[in-house]
Amino acid sequence: MAVLTPLIQQNDHLQTRLREIPLEPGCYLMRDQNDRILYIGKAKVLRHRVRSYFQNSQQHSPRISLMVRQVCEIEFIVTDSEAEALALESNLIKQNQPHFNVLLKDDKKYPYLCITWSEDYPRIFITRRRRHRSPHDRFYGPYVDVGLLRRTLGLVKRVFPLRQRPQPLYRERTCLNFDIGRCPGVCQQRISSDEYHHTLRRVAMVFQGRNDELMDLLGEQMQTYAERLDFEAAARVRDQLQGLDTLTAGQKMSLGDTWVSRDVVALMADDRVAAVQLFQMRAGKLVGRLGYTADAMGPAGQPLAPGLILQRVIEEHYSQVDDVEIPPELLVQHPLPQQGLIQDWLAERRGRKVKLAVPQRAQKADLIELVERNASFELQRAQRGAEQQLLATEDLAQLLELANPPRRIEGFDISHIQGSDAVASQVVFIDGLPAKQHYRKYKIQSSSISSGHSDDFMAMAEIMRRRFRRWSQAKAEGADLAVLRSATKSALHGGGLNDWPDVVMIDGGKGQLSAVMEALRELNLHEDLVVCSLAKQREEIFVPGSKQPLESEPDQMGVALLRRLRDEAHRFAVSFHRQQRGERMKRSRLSEIPGLGPKRVKDLLAHFRSIDAIQLAGMEQLAQAPGLGPALAQQVWSYFHPSDQLADDPVERGVAP
Numbered sequence: 001m002a003v004l005t006p007l008i009q010q011n012d013h014l015q016t017r018l019r020e021i022p023l024e025p026g027c028y029l030m031r032d033q034n035d036r037i038l039y040i041g042k043a044k045v046l047r048h049r050v051r052s053y054f055q056n057s058q059q060h061s062p063r064i065s066l067m068v069r070q071v072c073e074i075e076f077i078v079t080d081s082e083a084e085a086l087a088l089e090s091n092l093i094k095q096n097q098p099h100f101n102v103l104l105k106d107d108k109k110y111p112y113l114c115i116t117w118s119e120d121y122p123r124i125f126i127t128r129r130r131r132h133r134s135p136h137d138r139f140y141g142p143y144v145d146v147g148l149l150r151r152t153l154g155l156v157k158r159v160f161p162l163r164q165r166p167q168p169l170y171r172e173r174t175c176l177n178f179d180i181g182r183c184p185g186v187c188q189q190r191i192s193s194d195e196y197h198h199t200l201r202r203v204a205m206v207f208q209g210r211n212d213e214l215m216d217l218l219g220e221q222m223q224t225y226a227e228r229l230d231f232e233a234a235a236r237v238r239d240q241l242q243g244l245d246t247l248t249a250g251q252k253m254s255l256g257d258t259w260v261s262r263d264v265v266a267l268m269a270d271d272r273v274a275a276v277q278l279f280q281m282r283a284g285k286l287v288g289r290l291g292y293t294a295d296a297m298g299p300a301g302q303p304l305a306p307g308l309i310l311q312r313v314i315e316e317h318y319s320q321v322d323d324v325e326i327p328p329e330l331l332v333q334h335p336l337p338q339q340g341l342i343q344d345w346l347a348e349r350r351g352r353k354v355k356l357a358v359p360q361r362a363q364k365a366d367l368i369e370l371v372e373r374n375a376s377f378e379l380q381r382a383q384r385g386a387e388q389q390l391l392a393t394e395d396l397a398q399l400l401e402l403a404n405p406p407r408r409i410e411g412f413d414i415s416h417i418q419g420s421d422a423v424a425s426q427v428v429f430i431d432g433l434p435a436k437q438h439y440r441k442y443k444i445q446s447s448s449i450s451s452g453h454s455d456d457f458m459a460m461a462e463i464m465r466r467r468f469r470r471w472s473q474a475k476a477e478g479a480d481l482a483v484l485r486s487a488t489k490s491a492l493h494g495g496g497l498n499d500w501p502d503v504v505m506i507d508g509g510k511g512q513l514s515a516v517m518e519a520l521r522e523l524n525l526h527e528d529l530v531v532c533s534l535a536k537q538r539e540e541i542f543v544p545g546s547k548q549p550l551e552s553e554p555d556q557m558g559v560a561l562l563r564r565l566r567d568e569a570h571r572f573a574v575s576f577h578r579q580q581r582g583e584r585m586k587r588s589r590l591s592e593i594p595g596l597g598p599k600r601v602k603d604l605l606a607h608f609r610s611i612d613a614i615q616l617a618g619m620e621q622l623a624q625a626p627g628l629g630p631a632l633a634q635q636v637w638s639y640f641h642p643s644d645q646l647a648d649d650p651v652e653r654g655v656a657p
Helices: 010-020 045-053 061-066 082-096 146-159 193-207 211-227 231-249 306-320 339-350 362-400 458-469 470-475 481-489 510-522 557-590 598-608 611-616 621-626 630-640 640-647
Strands: 026-031 035-042 073-078 112-115 124-127 138-140 260-267 272-283 283-293 329-332 356-357 408-417 420-430 440-443 503-507 533-534
Touching: 010 408, 026 045, 026 146, 026 272, 035 082, 045 073, 045 510, 082 306, 112 193, 124 146, 124 510, 124 598, 138 193, 211 231, 231 260, 231 598, 260 306, 260 362, 272 306, 272 362, 272 533, 283 306, 306 329, 306 339, 329 362, 339 356, 362 557, 408 458, 408 557, 420 557, 440 458, 440 557, 458 470, 458 510, 470 481, 503 510, 503 557, 510 533, 533 557, 557 598, 598 611, 621 630
Parallel strands: 260 329, 329 356, 408 503, 503 533
Antiparallel strands: 026 035, 026 073, 112 124, 112 138, 260 272, 272 283, 408 420, 420 440
C-alpha cells in the first residue's frame, strides 16, 4: 500500500481537491496517511469551511495546526440543512471518536462513570479517561463532586446485584459476594448476559437522573410480583426501592416546579480558560452537577464569546448522552450563536419538544445565578492552581539560574533489590503538573548489573544514553538543537524530536550526577542540557561543576516542585520493579516443571491468570490450556500434587507391582 503524502505538501492536488467540495451544507471527514479519521466537522458551506484550514492567513491553534499537517484525504457528506449536518456530526463523532474532536479539556479534571456495554457482562467503574474504549461503552458525567459519585456507586452496588470484581476470584465456584446477594454469579455465568444487561439498564437510569422513573418502574414490578404471590422477588424489589429512597434523600437541595426537569448551564471565564457548570434538575431536585473546562481563547488568539463557549459545551455534552437524558427544558446564561439550530437538534434527538431559553427574571434567573456562582468558585480554584504552579516554576528558574521558567521537567530514578530486576523510570511534569502520557519505563540492560551486583551509577548513565541517543545523533548530523528545541514548544515538529526537556532531575547525590554528566559528554550534550540532582537525606540540590549544594530552603516552592517530581519518579520506578519481580517469580516457579519453556509458561499464565488457579485446576482443565496436552498437563498436575501422585503409586502404598 502506497504511503500517502499530506495535502499541505501538494498544493496543486490540494487546490483541485478543494474545488471538488460542493457549496452545500454537510459534514467533512479528514483522514491521515493510515486512513484513520483525524477530525469530523460540520459546515453551512462545506468548501468555505474546509478551505479555511489550509489558508496561510489563518492563525490556527497548535492542535489544529498539527492536525492540518497530517491530513492526506478529505471526505464529505452533503445534507439538506445545517440542522441535519449537526445531527450527523454528533453521530459520526460518537461512532468514530476522532483524536482531534476534543472541544473540551475535561477528561482529566473531572471523573466519569463508565459502563462497558461492549462486554457480555458489563463492568461499571469510575475513570478520568474517555479515549481508547469501544464506541458501545457509555460514559456518564463528568461529575464535579467525586466523593458523592463514589458514595452513589457504592450504594448502587449494595442495592442492585452487580459484578464486584474485574477478574474471578475462583474459577470453579462462586465467592462470598454471590452468597450474600451482592453479585448474581457473573464469574461463573450463573446469570445470562441478557438478564445482566437488563439489570445494568436500570442502574444506568440512576446516573441519567431518572430516579423517579426508575422508582415507578420498580413499584409496578413489586406489585406484579405480589399479585403472583412471589413474595421473595417482591421483597428484593422492595429493598431496591428503599435503597433508592436513601439515595434520593441525600440530595443537596429542592426547588419549586417539582414536576419540571431541566438542565441549567452557566460559566465564568478569564482571558485563558472558562469554567462551565451544568446542573441537572429532575422533578425539582438537583440530581447531578457536571463540570467542564474549555478554552476561552479562539484559534487566532481572540477571546471567544460566552455564548459560543456555552454552545460548544452543549454540543459536546449532549452528543455523548442517551436521548432519554435530554430534558424538556434547557436554561443557558447567554444566547447561543445558533440557538434555534441547537434547540431543533435536541428536540429531534429527544423525539419531543425541547425549550432552550435565556431567563431574565424570577426563579429561573435565580437558578442561572446559582450555577454561575458555582462556576466562579471552580474558576478561582483553577486560577489558584495555575498560579501556584507558575510561582513554583519561576522559583525553580531562579534557583537554577534559567532565563525562563522551565515548562517540561523530567525526573529519573532507579529501583532494584541488590541488582535483581533493575529498572528505571522517567516521569515528566509540564507546567508543574504530571503529564503521565509521557512517562516511560526502562529495563536495565547492562550485563554488569545482576542479582547480587548493583551499580546505580552505571544504571543511570545507561538510561541517559538511551533517553538522549536520538538527540545526539541529530546533533552529530549537523542539526541545530536550538531550532529543534523551539520546534518542540509549538508541538508541530514532525521529525520525532519533540521531547526536549528544559530541566533534567536525577534522584541522587553527586555520584549519580557525575555518572550522568559523563554519559552526556559521550553524547556531546553536556553543554546543552540543564541537569540537577536532588539528594534524599537533606533535600540538597546539586548542579554540575559545583562541589557544594545550591543555597535553598526545603520549603521553598521550587524545591517542593523538584521533591514532588522525585517522589513521583520513585513511585513509578518501584511499582514497575515490583511488577517485574512478581512476573519473574511466577515464571521461575513454573519453569521448574519439565517440558515448560518460557513460551508455554507465558501462555499458561495468560490462560489461568495466576499460579493459584493453575494449582487448583484439574487434569482436564490443564489439558485444554493452549500449548499443553494430556502428557504435559500430567507433568504440571504432578508438580503441584506430589502427595496425590505418591498415593497412586503401588510401591509407595506397599503393594507389590
